[in-house]
Amino acid sequence: MEDLLSIEGFSVKYTTSSGTVTALDNVSLDLHPNELLAIVGESGCGKSTLGLSIIGLLPRSTATVSSGSVLYKSKDLVKLDSNKIREYRGTEIAMIFQEPLTSLSPVYKVGEQIAEAIMIRELRKKGHKVHSDLMQHTYTKQTQKISRLPRLSRKIPTDLKNEVIDYLKLVRIADAEQVLDRYPFELSGGMTQRVMIAMALSQEPALLIADEPTTALDVTTQAQVLKLMKELMHKVETSILLVTHDLAVASQVADRVIVMYAGEIAENADVYSLFSKPLHPYTSGLLACVPTGYKDTEELTPIAGTIPDLRNPPTGCKFAPRCPRAMDVCTTTRPHLTSQEDNRSVSCFLYE
């Protein structure tokens, strides 16, 4: 099976007033069609940077891609200029963020925003090059020829309305006809995140990047949203790159998991072997940190220390100062991601 997304030797640096931070250091990964790949790690490990860099959303003033390529359907997204990448961003490659309320426009009704997205998709299919500058324009032109009373006179075209309702129903919003006419602030967190998913899916994306999509949600809502994502993924045949800090969430929905530490991939394995037999000491350390039992029967074994300062990371393996199994070689030489049996790979001298 050909890979949908293939990242090779990818490095990103941030320039800050107090030095250069290597946020991603020689990251390589593949994403297969119709696969849910979870990127797991603690804050500062580079997982969000990875998600953002795929669709060219890195802050241009501070971030630089210092090496590597991001091949999407064998086209290098890094080399595309900002206009070209807009043909992919939000369309073929859709994205959902942690805070659904900040991702939706507060001044447009939910239905209008989805209708707009559908309109873009149709124009795109006809071969128009559509990107965000055009979006407002096209939408306004089609919905209201004379705009004296912009807010009140806006109406969703009837042919689009049915499709909008279909998408809202797809993400299990019960009273779709009413939700259509609401503004994002009138909806709960779970509902807005569903609207975001509906919008993303309306583009029929081949790849969906979900950056902590359920972190701001309650557990019962989180369960609903994750279940929905997993079901829809098979229904509309898309691949999902799920960025999360929560190992438990990853274990529940992912097909494959990549564990990141300090900008590097520590381990890459299918979900079953990762959780049953973690290879990298960081992975096993992280697993031992998650409380699963009761205090009188189970003891938590936290990983000692804290994540290193990425402005001057330790020479050798970045995890070595915290690693219970560190050897002499770990403090001097940097390990590489090496293939292991069962189609997994790990970056650790214990397995080289």
Next chain:
Amino acid sequence: MSSETILSTENVTKYFPVRKGLNPFSKEKRFIRAVDGVSITIRKGMTVAVVGESGCGKTTLARTVALMTPPTGGKIVFSGRDISSGRIDRTELYKEMQMVFQDPESSLDPRMKVGQSIAEPLRGLMSWKKDEIDEAVKRSLKAVGLSEDYAQRLPRQLSGGQKQRVAIARAISTQPSLVILDEPTSALDASVQAQILKLLLDLQKEFKLSYMLITHNIAVAQYMSDYIAVMYAGNVVEYGPTKTVITKPRHPYTIALISSAPIPDPTKKNLLQVEIKGEVPSAITPPPGCRFNPRCPYAESFCSEQNPALEEISPQRFVACHFVQKTA
């Protein structure tokens, strides 16, 4: 274990008034019923976890118990004294009761050195001399696993986990008997969370502390507590020993909550099996009757007429459900 009761609340309520519409003269009064009749008991050396989703009133309950906001009704008894009415000597109260908040960033003064931050409550609450205070600061820092020279640092020089350690050091510096922990690890990474949880357990053993732990994280509540109180829309819906509540939840909401909490084991995909619809109701206009009834799989028409009371179904185990026999 001693069975001395350190804190008990009886039917505590906390309503926040909201004005209806834009009319400033409107006489119609509406309330957010954040906490609506909660009775819990915390015994010495024990941890009671209050779990629930956002808006269920768990943080308001903690703030009400700590008298950061006065209760609207009900009774709070702390160390044998009624602290919910009459004149309360807060100096005496806060020697015995301390709180740790979710965000260590905002609970420390950015311009105060760590040592000053820890000494501040001691100066106000204890009639100690300067060298006694210095000694207590050192003792507290040591207890939370930080060396003495951290006293000279500023919060911005510390990591999130270290800041939370300082906040805990400050809370235990007055040698309280009850510490209210409001989401103490929610802002922290997994590896740091484990460090803090372990520290809290060690401190509890060392200083015989009682904890009231407010959390949305079932795994944390399960690991840390002796008793769990599950809150939903301002009510406690289930209360009992942690192990029984986790393994044999009886209230339909507790069942849904526990099965929605993801467990880090791909061979047990609990998350994708959950069937729970809807979301937490509005606290201003909660549904009539049992507040969980619109989402409940067992609900019958009777449930929307009367809100069930918390009843003892077996010793120490309380459930507020009309049809508790259905979940047996």
